[in-house]
Amino acid sequence: MKEHDDVLQKILEILAVTLPEGGPEIKADLDLIDDLGLDSMKVLEILESLEDSFDISIPMNVMPGVRTANDLARELQKIIKSE
Amino acid sequence: MAIFDKFQKLAVVREELERHHGRFLNIVMEDIRSATEAVIDGKPVILAGTNNYLGLTFNDACIQASCQAVKKEGTGTTGSRMANGTLSGHVALEQELSDFLDRKKTIVFSTGYVANLAILSTLVGPGEVILLDGDCHASIYDGCKLGGAEVIRFRHNNPADLEKRLQRLAERKTNILIVVEGIYSMMGDRAPLAEIVVLKKKYGVNLIVDEAHSLGVLGENGRGLAEEAKVEEDVDFVIGTFSKSLGAIGGFCSSNHPELDLVRYASRPYVFTASSASSAIASTRAALQVIRSQPELRTQLWDNARNLHRRLQDLGYKVGSEPSPIIAIRYDNIDEAYAIWNGLLERSIYVNMVLPPATPDGGVLLRCSLSAAHSPQQVEKIADAFASLSKNQD
Incomplete structure (x- = not known):
């Protein structure tokens, strides 16, 4: 099973290639939308990349509780565990 | 703040x-x-x-029907379908849509948006799963949000991606509902319905097709993409709207499931809104005749x-x-x-x-x-x- 840090590392990697260069430094506790400037389309793009990376389906229901990369890593870990 | x-x-x-x-x-x-x-x-x-x-x-016949209805029955119903808002026209239209689509049951809703809200929030709930095409209309997303089911998107018009997700759910032993559209409202492309039906049958799940933009537009008789793709029997629920090819406002869901009527009692968007005005119902009935005859x-x-x-x-x-x-x-x-x-x-x-x-x-x-x-x-x-x-x- 993937550890939280492994999942988080993958999220940060995907954020790094998705976000435009010259933006704020990517940190695990920054708000994905308010601090990192992601819009809803970019969030969906990132989720699809994560689904492919971990071979999981991410239910949309988990997203309202996700503000940061750390939150997302926690949710993904639960999904990975359940699948 | x-x-x-x-x-x-x-x-x-x-x-x-x-x-x-x-x-x-x-x-x-x-x-x-x-x-x-x-x-x-x-x-x-x-x-x-x-x-x-x-x-x-x-259309002259639609306008005439609408004018006659408003003179005869007034400007609005001022009530829910569950109270004083079911008029003979609503019942007749439900039967006529069932006849047209060759399905056992139809429920008429106040708008197409409400039809999706009502059906998607009610048919499946906690512990069940909706698999929807990523390009589905906002009303489908909103209906999913209103209900308690788990909601999973699959990549637009991508049966391979859908199958991957069905495989992941195979152990779950729960009701799964696939949702696609006949013609997608933004880009005008069609769902690969024949391929999706193959998956629906292979995994034993349910299928809704929203024919909002394809009713009256596709199929030999205008019944939509399911008719054109010759898979009508494998589509469990057809959703539609009166606000496009039928030229009025309102929505519906049709199915061969005899239990569809139970949705009337369980669906808040059906119960807690006023029903369509007689004028819209009358012009829709006339428009349906035009679709059939022209x-x-x-x-x-x-x-x-x-x-x-x-x-x-x-x-x-x-x-x-x-x-x-x-x-x-x-x-x-x-x-x-x-x-x-x-x-x-x-x-x-x-x-x-x-x-x-x-x-x-x-x-x-x-x-x-x-x-x-x-x-x-x-x-x-x-x-x-x-x-x-x-x-x-x-």
């Missing part, structure tokens, strides 16, 4: 739009002269963005769609590969799209401009929709207006 502070970002975007693309925010149809003509900013324009696929908003309208619609699609393709506009009554041109940024949209309006042509997040991939769309009521000359005028602006195309 004041109550409106959370809209600050939206206010900034709106101000920006007002400053640079103000006309887009302030379109008012000052006069509607026919199914294809209106007056905007004091000038007559050809309407090429109304979803009025068969042009029935000005297949030539579909032929005319498709001739118009193919003609405009060919002209735009020849001009170098980035349109989808297949002709469709919805023809969308994608731009990377709003300035490019607005220049064409405004140029078209200057040339007396109205099309829709659609901004993200309402567009599938974050681009800006100029979206044309054709009508059987467009004359060949009007289609030529629409194409000529695009031609006069085409020097900017790659």
